[in-house]
Amino acid sequence: MPEISPNAIVEDTAALAGDVRVGPFSYVGPDVRIAPGCVIENNATVVGRTTLGAGTHVFPMAVVGAPPAGDAPAGECLLGEANAVREHVTIFAGTGRPTRIGNHNLIMIASQIGAGAQIGDHGIFDNCTQIGPGATIEDYVRMSGFASVGPEVGVGAYSFVAGYAGVKADAPPYAMLQGFPVRVRGVNSRNLKACGFGEDDIHALKGAFRELFNGRSSEVNRGAMKRMAGDGDLNPYVRKLVGAVAAALKKENATNE
């Protein structure tokens, strides 16, 4: 039997695994499914068509599956395994496509994740991070305090978004991103090392960033990009970077036209 505080409200149709704990004054809505090993602490709210994967920890005052603003119908929100949803976090439920959060993410205090956002695995989102509706965050992304990602915007894997930065257009992977609007400041080599990238790969990426972004500018050097895309024996990570940059440019052109 789940361990539910007598002061908590868990709707009858909610599906809770056997060892789930629900603290006092928390509310679990009727369409919620909670996998084994989850802890819902006190004063937390889980509503909407929400699924919490195994080992998810929801801290006090957090709201998971909140309906997006307006009179939208109850949306869908899918969380993977072993996520930590810290105090005062709000995760909105997607009404078109579901809000998806992968595994092993740490979502720190007072962050907000918009409706329909797609978040990968092993992300760390510092306090007061804002992720816009429909944004796509790939794996191993780190975001610092007060950083924000605009609606329908993507951030590539292994990137670092500095504090107060605002990502308004698709950002490349492996990058250090800083400023408002965001600029590419170099390779996130520290995170890459921690994630087990080899020295050769990091070196290749550093060279590619220097060529693509003209040192510290956010303008993409299109000539360098074309030349690298045509290069047969390009480092696979650099190939991924060039592909992501090309896709971002294409998307930008499409919205400008």
Next chain:
Amino acid sequence: MSDVSVLREIDPAALIAPDAVVGPYCVVGPQVTIGPGTVLRRRVVITGHTSIGSANVFCEGCVLGSQPQDLKYAGGPTLLVIGHRNRFGRDVTAHIGTESGGYVTRIGDDNLLMDGCHVAHDCYLDDRVRLGRSVLLAGHIRVQTGAVIEDLSGLHHFVTIGRFARVGAHTPVRRDVPPFADFRSLDHDWSGPPSVRGPHEAGLRAAGLTPDEEKELRFVLRELFDDESALQTKIEQLVNMGVEGEAAALCEFCNRSLQGIYGRYRERFRGKVPPEAEKYLPPESGVDPRRPMR
């Protein structure tokens, strides 16, 4: 404890002074100590090994003593120690310390923390500190007496804010802020990095300095920070001139920041117990970590 019969959950093992008030929907954990006259308004959550002194006020939605947001925290019984007469706005969060970072998060006396502030693991707030709305303190930060940090500022790990200094609104702080300094960006589009922009006038008044001390302090701040080049040499010159009192303390502070890493003195305590933490126990001592209640 408050005599109103309200819906709340207080662990029987918690030590709560008889005249402390615990409002509705509050949750108080078993290892918590709450001193006399402290008021917990609605849905305040206090867990962990947390001791709270007398006459504090916690507004709605505060969460204190939860586990740190730090991956090095191993689940030990680390502490959050809060002094007397502090005011906490709504949705303020403060976390317990980490084992390797000094074991304790400490908030002193007479502080004001406005809505949405966050005090992370192993921070030290001295006395009479004012934090504006949604000020984020990362881990291992020291904020000295009388410092003012305005709304929406974010502080990097291991930063020290000096006595009676001011950090302007919406300022990212990556290095130590010297005492009595006014630290901010010139504008809000960050065309330049934030830096010391002169003395903090209200801080100079609040510190109650003698006219001579104040004059010397203004002189030293101007000498050091009008143009920040060759700071080390200028500090040496000022010390050789024989500055005294607060001005000498300012030189000493800047010197220590320069000895640190990236202008952050407390980086030297990365992975060690900082000197302020020593009086709060070695955990192996077997002492009940709860402070005696007075």
